[in-house]
């Protein structure tokens with residue numbers, strides 16, 4: 281926090297803007313990435329649904345044609361069994377395209393249809409939960425990102441011909457898959473026999489979508505950068521620059537003691553009010569200082585026409601006025617002594633004034649000020665001069681000071 285307080289306003293604004301830029305960019309990046317993932321998912325889902333619908337319709341169509349043509353299935357016509365047709369067509373098509381489709385089951389009949397690890401788990405879930413019609417997700421397959429879609433295949437009365445009671449099944453089927461070895465008999469209506477399983481590599485889809493993703497990314501980044509730059513320029517113009525002009529002006533006044541021209545007020549917001557307030561304050565101060573300087577000049581003129589030498593000093597001994605007659609007595613010029621101690625005008629061995637003349641005066645009893653005192657002055661040329669002095673306390677309120685009236689006792693000076 282200490283660090284932060286020491287930063288200039290401009291740095292703070294820049295830091296805040298940079299942080300917001302990073303925040304905005306990363307949020308939009310995350311959001312767009314999610315959007316992208318969702319798009320990949322929905323594209324793949326759509327594809328999978330098409331493939332599955334096609335396979336299912338093929339199966340149903342073959343099944344109907346067999347009925348209409350009253351075609352008896354036998355070992356030679358094994359390739360006409362609807363599931364077999366669907367699987368084989370699927371295999372043929374997936375050789376041309378990148379996806380794969382097949383029927384599988386945990387109680388598989390043909391070992392070629394045995395489920396892989398992923399399919400086995402999904403099938404278990406489907407068997408245990410009747411409402412789970414399908415599972416769709418992005419996972420890995422042989423180390424590649426893929427979209428997998430499994431749709432449950434339920435047993436209806438048509439299926440039971442070959443998956444129901446073994447003794448009601450066609451003889452050729454029992455020959456190939458003897459009931460005592462086969463696990464795909466004895467299903468009941470509504471039971472999950474297996475699933476249609478589709479695997480779609482998503483690298484291709486991702487590649488296609490990545491281009492659009494990159495374009496939006498560049499556009500958003502550009503947009504946010506432009507936004508932040510505009511904001512930065514605006515804050516700089518409306519806040520930072522006027523404030524630094526103000527503080528620069530205050531600095532100038534402090535260093536030179538001269539009041540500057542009014543700062544131009546460009547806006548009517550809080551900053552504008554601040555500038556206007558500052559200008560009003562400066563012009564008021566200017567006026568007051570003028571009055572003060574005038575009264576100071578009057579005071580000085582009065583000390584010059586006085587008969588005595590006059591030296592004015594603060595309670596700590598610092599001199600701030602030294603009139604011409606004093607200059608003549610001591611041989612100093614006023615500007616050599618301003619701010620110096622009153623004590624240096626006298627010989628230091630004035631025992632009665634302990635520890636020093638000015639500190640004595642600061643605490644002297646009232647009647648001391650009513651009397652005249654004789655002292656030995658010390659001139660600039662180190663010669664001494666006998667002096668008569670009376671001191672007055674000038675109590676103007678907050679800052680009292682002393683005024684020493686001095687005249688020489690030597691007849692020749």
Ligand code: HEC
Nearest residue numbers: 363383384385388389390393433438439442464473474475
């Ligand atoms: C005419 C007999 C017959 C009918 C009717 C039939 N099937 Fe099959 N089914 C088979 C045969 C034979 C296989 C083995 C396929 C192979 O060798 O690829 C099989 C395999 C399957 C498989 C793949 C897993 C495995 O056991 O190899 C699923 C899933 C399946 N059938 C579901 C169904 C469903 C659902 C129905 C009803 C809509 C159905 N079958 C109707 C004979 C049939």
